[in-house]
Amino acid sequence: MFSPKAIFAASLGLVLTLSGCASETNSNPQPTNTSAESSESITLYSGRAEDLIAPLISIFTAETGIEVNVRYGESSEMAATILEEGKNTKADVFFSQDAGALGAVSQEATTYQFPTEVVELVPAKYRAQDGSWLGVSGRSRVLAYNPELVTDLPKSVFDLADPGWKGRIAIAPTNASFQSFVTGMRVTEGEEKTAEFLAAMKENAVLYEKNGQILDAVENGEVAAGLLNHYYWFEKASEISAENMNSKLTWFSNGDAGNLVNVAGVSLLSENPNALVFAKWLLGETAQKYFLEKTFEYSLTLDVSPDPALPKLSEIKGPEIDLSDLSSLEQTLQLLTEAGLI
Numbered sequence: 001m002f003s004p005k006a007i008f009a010a011s012l013g014l015v016l017t018l019s020g021c022a023s024e025t026n027s028n029p030q031p032t033n034t035s036a037e038s039s040e041s042i043t044l045y046s047g048r049a050e051d052l053i054a055p056l057i058s059i060f061t062a063e064t065g066i067e068v069n070v071r072y073g074e075s076s077e078m079a080a081t082i083l084e085e086g087k088n089t090k091a092d093v094f095f096s097q098d099a100g101a102l103g104a105v106s107q108e109a110t111t112y113q114f115p116t117e118v119v120e121l122v123p124a125k126y127r128a129q130d131g132s133w134l135g136v137s138g139r140s141r142v143l144a145y146n147p148e149l150v151t152d153l154p155k156s157v158f159d160l161a162d163p164g165w166k167g168r169i170a171i172a173p174t175n176a177s178f179q180s181f182v183t184g185m186r187v188t189e190g191e192e193k194t195a196e197f198l199a200a201m202k203e204n205a206v207l208y209e210k211n212g213q214i215l216d217a218v219e220n221g222e223v224a225a226g227l228l229n230h231y232y233w234f235e236k237a238s239e240i241s242a243e244n245m246n247s248k249l250t251w252f253s254n255g256d257a258g259n260l261v262n263v264a265g266v267s268l269l270s271e272n273p274n275a276l277v278f279a280k281w282l283l284g285e286t287a288q289k290y291f292l293e294k295t296f297e298y299s300l301t302l303d304v305s306p307d308p309a310l311p312k313l314s315e316i317k318g319p320e321i322d323l324s325d326l327s328s329l330e331q332t333l334q335l336l337t338e339a340g341l342i
Contacts, residue, residue, distance in 0.1 A: 041067040042274045045082060045091040047075025047101060048264060056290050060281055066274045075101040075176065076329070082269065083108050092275040094267045099135065100180055100326030102265050106132035107327060112268040114279065121283045126263050126300050128324050135263030135323070136282040137291040138298035139229045140316050141181050142249045143258065144215055149224035153250050157185075157227070157258025158193075161200030170214040170226035171205045173341035177229050177262070183332040185257040188319040191335065198339035207341070212236075218247045227258070231296035234307055238296075242309070249309075254317035261318045262326070263300065 046053055050072045057068045071091075073081070079101040082089050087110060096102045105111065106128055113131040126135035145153070149168070154160055160169050172178050186194045206223050208214050214226035215236055230249060237245050252258040266279045281287060288299040296306045298313040305312050336342045 040065075040274075041069060042092040042272055042278055043069045043071070043090050044093045044095055044278070045071050045073075045078040045089075047073065047078045047094075047096040047098065049097075052295055053095070055294070056287060059286060059290070060278060063286065064274075064277060064281065066277060068278070079105050086110075089269055092268070092270040092272040093278055094269055095264070096266070097264045098176060098180055098326065099133075099263050099265060099323035100183060100329055102133040102267055103128070103324035103327030104329075105267055105269075106130075106324065109269070112271060114268065114276070118276070118280050118283070121280075122300050126261075126323065127265070129322065133265050133267040133324075134279065134283070135265040135300050136279075136287070137264045137295070138261050138300055138313055139177075139231055139263075140251070140298070140313075140318070141177075141227065141258055141260045141262075142230045142233075142251060143225055144218045144228055144233060144247045144249055145225035146218050146221055146223075146247050148246075149221065155253045156256050157252055158197060160204065160227075161197055163204070165224075166204045167206060168224040169201075169205050170208055170217050170223040171201055171341075172208045172210055172214055172228070173201075173336055174209060175211060177211065178227065179329060179332055179336070180262055180326050181227070181258075181260050182336065183326045183329055184260040184262075184319060184321055186332060186335070187325045187328070188321055189257055191331070195335055195339065198335055198341060202339050202341055215247065219245065221246070230310065231306070234296040234310075251311075251316065255319055257319050259316060259318040260321070261298075261313070261316055263323060264297070 057070065061067055075096040075098045078094060079096065082091060082094060082105055094105055111132045114134055119127060119131045119134065122134050126138060127133065143154070182194060185197065208217065211228040211232045214228050215232050217223045218226050233247065233249050266282060268275050268279065283301050288302050291297040292299050292304065292306045298306060303312055303314055
């Protein structure tokens with residue numbers, strides 16, 4: 001059965017298919033959505049969870065005096081809403097947990113280019129080539145494993161297709177982060193190889209709905225290992241202390257599809273000057289330290305690790321990919337459906 005996230009993702013694919021509006025990124029834009037309160041506030045459509053982001057927004061308002069009116073939802077849901085609203089969207093800024101949704105919006109809606117001096121704050125591989133969206137924090141896909149149950153670590157995510165992993169590997173196929181990972185695999189490795197991997201996961205994997213459930217299963221010895229985002233381990237470690245953790249994290253060989261680094265990021269949807277103030281503030285020291293210390297994500301402007309146990313972001317060798325290409329989610333959902341995983 002489709003989860004709400006899968007349904008939202010499917011609705012985004014439908015909107016992309018049916019949308020008749022032209023793709024447009026404005027280097028010299030004419031105003032189409034100017035907030036009546038642009039001097040005092042911005043409207044933010046957030047695909048990031050309220051419990052994670054509301055404290056950060058409060059800090060922004062306290063530092064700048066700019067009020068932020070927020071509409072929360074899944075990133076794919078917010079992207080679909082923006083496409084439906086078109087030039088009448090009320091949003092000044094789209095804050096997505098995923099580069100794919102940012103890519104979809106920049107391809108199909110009117111977005112506004114960031115100034116060069118802001119674009120250059122972010123490494124090229126973590127932003128759109130045309131400056132239509134910028135990453136503000138990063139997360140890495142990892143393999144969480146129980147060292148009592150795994151002694152020979154896989155070198156590639158494709159090693160998990162081996163029958164020896166049957167019943168021992170956990171995935172969350174309806175989860176947005178897993179779907180982005182599969183999209184990255186499709187883009188870098190091709191549809192056929194990805195379909196073969198998913199067919200093997202249908203045979204081998206134990207299915208969960210959320211990354212946190214996967215980590216708990218690894219911790220409890222229900223499964224030997226699981227695919228998830230790195231910060232789930234550190235969230236749990238902050239609750240029970242690292243010395244009480246039964247699991248460890250590992251990365252695959254350099255360039256492997258299993259090492260995908262995805263980003264949360266922003267795009268500008270109006271010429272409200274405070275929208276740019278907000279986006280640039282997210283790349284500043286206050287927000288970047290918040291991501292490192294509170295959400296355990298990677299900073300995209302500070303080359304430091306969220307935790308001494310983690311490699312620096314510059315040390316993680318993921319697949320070579322244009323993160324805007326993660327917008328091709330509809331094809332991924334089709335492969336997951338054909339594999340019987342959703």
